[in-house]
Amino acid sequence: SYELTQPPSVSVSPGQTARITCSGDALPKQYAYWYQQKPGQAPVLVIYKDSERPSGIPERFSGSSSGTTVTLTISGVQAEDEADYYCQSPDSSGTYVFGTGTKVTVL
C-alpha cells in the first residue's frame, strides 16, 4: 500500500525555522496537503495543493514540492505552533493517505 513518510520529530527554538518533510513515490503527480493537530483537537488544514495557504492561516506557514518530497516550512516558529503535523495525498485506490506524522517541539 502507498505510504507517505515523515520524520517522527522536529525540535526548534522560538523564532527559528522548522522544516517538515514528507516523502512518497506519487508526490510528483499528486498534490500534498498539510494538517496541524494540537492535543485533544481535530486536525486543521494549514496548506493545500502543495503550497497554498487557506484563509486564516498565518503567513509563517508555507509549503513546497520537489520530486518525491514535499516540505512544510514554519518560519519564525512560535510556541503555539507546537503540535503534530500530517501530510496527506490521494492514493491509487481513489481514497487518501496520511503521512506518519511529525511532532514539532518548540524548545
Place this chain on the structure above:
Amino acid sequence: EVQLVQSGAEVKKPGESLKISCKGSGYSFITYSIGWVRQMPGKGLEWMGIIYPGDSDTRYSPSFQGQVTISVDKSVSTAYLQWSSLKASDTAMYYCAVKGIAAPGDNFDYWGQGTLVTVSS
C-alpha cells in the same frame, strides 16, 4: 457557518454493533464529499473512506474495506460510520471531515469534533 457535528462518545462490548453520525450544516450537504478518519490512542491519522452524498458513491481504504460501512442520509444531512461486530482494536477517536469547501482540491477543510469509541469487555 460550516459545521460538522458528530454524535457522542460510545462505550461498547466486543461483538456489539455501532453506528456513529456526522451532521453537516451551513453548506450544500449533497455537493461535497465526507470522509472518515481513525486515530487510535496516541497514534497518527488513518484514512478510512469517503462518500459523496449526491449519489452515495463510496470508496474505502483497503485497510478498512469490509470492516466498516459508510452511508449517508441526505434528508437529514448526516453521514454515518457503522460496525456490525466491534473489536477491542476499534477503540479510537473517529473524525468526519468535508472535502474542498473553503479551498478547492483533495483537502479536508472542515472537521467534526470527533467521536470517541471505546470497546471493552
